[in-house]
Amino acid sequence: MRNAQKPDHISLNLLISRLKEGRFVIPDFQREFEWRPWDIRDLMRSIFLDYYIGSLLLWKGKTENFNALSCEPVYGHQGDANKDYIVLDGQQRLTAMYYAFVAPDKPLPNRANRFLYFVKVDRFIAEEYDEAFDYQPRTRRWAKVFDDQRAQFAEHIFPLSVIGAGGWDLSNWVQGYAKFWTDKAAAAEAVNDSGKAQLASHHAKNAWEFGENLRSLTEQYQISYIELDEELGVDRVCDIFTQINSKGIRLDVFDLINALLKPKGLQLKQLWRDASPRLEFIDTEKMNVYILQVMSILRQSYCSPKYLYFLLPGQEKPVRAPDGSRRKEVLIADIAAFQQHWDLAVSALEAAIKLLRHPQEFGVISSNYLPYVAILPVFSALQAYLKTLPAGQKLEAQRKIRYWYWAAVFTNRYSGSVESTSARDFLAMKAWFQDETAEPTLIQEFKTRFRNLDLRRETKRGSSVYNGIFNLLVIQGARDWSTGNVPQPGDLDDHHIVPASWGAKHLRGNTIHTILNRTPLTAATNRDVIRDRLPNAYLPKLIEINGEDSIRGILESHFISSAAQAILLRNPFTPDDYEEFIAERQRTLQLAIENLLIKERLDLSPHLRELDEQIEQVELSLRSLIETALEGDLSLVPSDIRQNVDVRIQRASKKNAALDVETYTDLSGQLEFFDLRELQQTIANKLLWPRFLERFHTQESLSAKFGQLAELRNSIRHSRMVDDVTRKEGEAAVIWFNTVLSR
Structure with missing residues (x-):
């Protein structure tokens, strides 16, 4: 039996061809295909970058073994199967390759959509590999791209299914791509547009370089495998499989770095054992890798596995300069430097976890309520980077980190592509710290998308939006319904407002479990007050004992409005009432x-929040007054103010491609970009003042009130201390403006 195992290798082209023919089948005792869309994308990146993806373990099959093990084709296979090999190890990789390169008309398991994989050619040629590989569901928009080669050429999208198609499809695609951009270059030259011509010629040149990469990939990339002899008994084969999958040790990037550090005299696993008690609040097996990722982000802004390798002491990293020249640099000089950066990363993670746990900061009272575990490395790195900024910049930088964090939570930003997203966000945030106009696109996306949040669908604890809402309730200081106190974080859990037992009887689906029907309460309140009863049974008793105003205030701290309270008190309480309650x-x-x-x-006291809202209403009323007084004539606005506003609108449009600049060409639209002092200057303008004289009487009193209002507004919005004089004068100014503007 010495020759029962035969090591060999196979080209990517031949492997895909055999996958299409159905030569590889999966025994019934294997687990189902369970890779997620981004796992497939990451494998494609590894193949294109010529990385080793591990060996396959194949058993040369025969009919009796195919039948004995109930073998089936790989997931998604279409057509007849020409069974040849039973896959003992490598099912996930083979199925991922079939799904990406052949693109079967079938959604991934537990997914509603069929996903299509592609390479962004321009990003690939520019060696921006974290951005070059992507996937999209076959929606109407993407179906148009994948069904139209010219659309692919225009957007530099190479579908991986072209490789799976075989024959002349690959060379025809490359030739078509090159011709598309060659024609574009000729058309641009014909109209003397040298810029477009040069860019198009650049893309045409890239087409041939990309074609060479594809030829080399399909013909020369080799996948190794071990073939077991078909005469081996089933018992021996199953024992081999069991050894691999049960007793074998999974090698991850931490294990690899540990192995490479041992000859240098550093025991990375011992460092992790020492650090782990400081980070145990977060329940994840990846924390040891997260430490390496924080080190990597702080040293080189990136954290995917290939970058972690450059953390090895003395390891040279190739660097490509903007002009195309190359050099090498060492990120970590020696063992002492590695340990120093490790300690810094551990401290950064520890400090970040403490900040997230704080009930007045981020409200993560339990590891179960952290919106994303995978956001920890970049959040920790940003907090560590903030400490290196000048003292005068730290407050504003922390404000921006907080904004970015909540934007990421409520846009589901860290649900996939975590490592590349972390790198992009770290670089974008560093730029924003230094330049107010460099606001990341995520921020504008959050401002737009939050209105479309369907909280009714958030029924599963652990999702980012569900946990984010729960965190907000904690930060809000949701008071206990029986004591009126803000409970200690360890005493809180999320409980149903309308009992789950009622929902099981009266509602369809799992709507009763939506976050809209959950709130942080102590176990004692859930047990002693709610007691599996409807709100119309337990709320009247609370009101009777504590008074209606007290209970209304407590419920409002849970974002339950007086209108929602009135609905909860209805008797009888019906499914229609429940729908009305969760809508409110x-x-x-x-x-x-x-x-x-x-x-x-978020950081303001309740009283200052209310004042800030009142100031905002004064500004809105002043805009309305100016528009009416000027009869909508934008040309009457002082020219210097119009110029400032135009600059702001142009900046906003660059940050947000969805912004319709045409909306802001009239006075009504432009007033949205006026600051408070510009509203004052417009009213007080020598030529325009007669239009406002009857309302404000004197410019002196108007100027004084604007000054008081501006001082309070700026103190609130720039996190400065609001002293008693500023607050009281500002409150008086708000009352004055409300009185004058209501005439």
């Missing part, structure tokens, strides 16, 4: 997201 709470929570996060009132 959806409205209240969206308003809270806007006020606390979008308008950044």
Whole structure:
């Protein structure tokens, strides 16, 4: 039996061809295909970058063994199967390759959509590999691209299914791509547009370089495998499989770095054992890798596995300069430097976890309520980087980190592509710290998308939005319903407002478990007050004992409005009442997201939040007054103010491609970009003052009130201390403006 195992290798082209023919089959005792869309994408990146993806373990099959093990084709296979090999190890990789390169008309398991994989040619040629590989569901928009080669050429999208098609499809695609951009270059030259011509010629040149990469990949990339002889008994084969999958040790990037550090005299596993008690609040097996990722982000802004390799002491990293020249640099000089950076990363993670746990900061009272575990490395790195900034910049930088964090939570940003997203966000945030106009696109996306949040669908604890809402409730200081106190974080859990037992009887689906029907309460309150009863049974008793005003205030701290309270008290309480209640709470929570996060009132005391909202209403009323007084004539606005506003609108449009600049060409639209002092200057303008004289009487009193209002507004919005004089004068100015503007 010495020759029962035969090591060999196979080209990518031949492997795909055999996959299409159905030569590889999966025994019944193998687990189902369970890779997620981004796992497939990452394997494609590894193949294109010529990385080793591990060996396959194949058993040369025969009919009796195919039948004995109930073998089936790989997931998604179409057509007849020409069974040849039973896959003992490598099912996930083979199925991922089939799905990406052949693109079967079938959704991934537990997914509603069929996903299509592609390479962004321009990013690949530029060696921006974290951005070059992507996938999309076959929606109407993407179907048009994948069904139209010219659309692919225009967007530099190479579908991986072209490789799977075989024959002349690959060379025809490359030739078509090159011709598309060659024709574009000729058309641009014909109209003397040298810029477009040069860019198009560049893309045409890239087409041939990309074609060479594809030829080399398909013909020369080799996948190794071990073939077991077909005469081996089933018992021996199953024993081999068991050894691999049960007793074998999975090698991850931490294990690899540990092995490479041992000859240098450093025991990485011992460092991890020493650090782990400091980070045990977060329940994840990846924390040891997260430490390496924080080190990597702080040293080189990137954290995917290939970058972690450059953390090895003395390891040279190739660096490509903007002009195309190359050099090498060493990130970590020696063992002492490695340990220093390790300690810094551990401390950064520890400090970040403490900040996230704080009930007045981020409200993560339990590891179960952290919106994303995978956001930890970049969040920790940003907090560590913040400490290196000058003292005068730290407050504003922390404000921006907080904004980015909540934007990431409520846009599901860290649900996939975590490592590349972390790198992009770290670089974008560093740029924003230094340049106010460099606001990341994520921020504008959050400002737009939060209104479309369907909180009714958030029924599963652990999702980013569900946990984010729960965190906000904790930060809001949701008071206990029986004591009126803010409970200790360890005493809280999320409980149903309308009992789950009632929902099981009266509602369809799992709507009763939505976050709109959950709130942080102590176990004692759930047990002693709610007691599996409807709110119309337990709320009247609370009101009778504590008074209606007290209970209303407590419920409002849970984002339960007076209107929602009135609905909960209805008797009888019907499924229609429940729908009305969760609709009202959806409205209240969206308003809270806007006020606390979008308008950044989260750090303000309740009284200052209210004042800030009142100041905002004064500004809105002043805009309306100016528009009416000027009869909508934008040309009457002082020219210097119009110029400033135009600059702001142009900056906003660059940050947000969805912004319709045409909306802001009239006075009504441009007034949205006026600051408070510009509103004052417009009213007080020598030529325009007669239009406002009857309302304001004297410019002196108007100027004084604007000054008081501006001082309070700036103190609130720039996190300065609001002293008693500033607050009281500002309050008086708000009252004065409200009185004058209501005439």
